Amino acid sequence: MLKAISPLISTALIILILVGATAIVLSFAKETLDKVNEANIINEAKQNIKLLDYAIRQTASSGTGSLKKVQVKVSDGTYRVVQETNSLEFSYLVKYGTIEPGTYLKENNLLLISGATSKAYEDDLDKDGENELVLENEILKVGIQKIGGRNNFQPINTKNNIKLIVFKENNATISPEDSSIIFDEIPETSYGNGFSELIRKGDHLPKAEALVHINSSFVEYDLIYTLQAGADYLIVKVLNAYYK
16 A cells, blocks of 8 residues: 655655756756857957957058057957967867867968867987977877077978878878978079977977978078868968068
């Protein structure tokens, strides 16, 4: 024979159930608000960078000595000027999945990268007794030749810039015979004096980058090698080219 539940116990059960349900609703509501706040922070940063980019371009086109004041709102995150790549970076730890890991979006000169799986360090990747500048993510390891320093220019040839590429899944390797950068079909622009360095050392980076500076007989320029988080390709850019 079933016994009736006392009113006191019944009330307690109902209260517990209601309190539990309320906690679940509040939890979902907080998570939703956090996602909205995170999205607002990212959109704010995008607008700030676009505004600053426009102001910089306007000032540069106005001539020597021009000044322009820009007011921006910064709710969270970190802004950093990267002199080597002539860029402004915004870093923010995404906690609520507003942007999927591995996202790569390019809008004009604004680049959005999500993920912090890249590394930049020095190591003897090709086992020849000398360290390379290593750019690594979850797919690739790329060894860039390490030569000289900013105050110690050494003979350098872009033919040897990319020493080794390792595919981490099966440890397959590629050793390019020639990675030359040539201007206007003039072979002499591919070599000269210069140096190479990592732009930022460390783990958990959205992208790993190395800079190679070349001072040839005809042109002086910078090369930026970039391995983004989640990418199975290497980006090479030429910057600050100055013809003599």
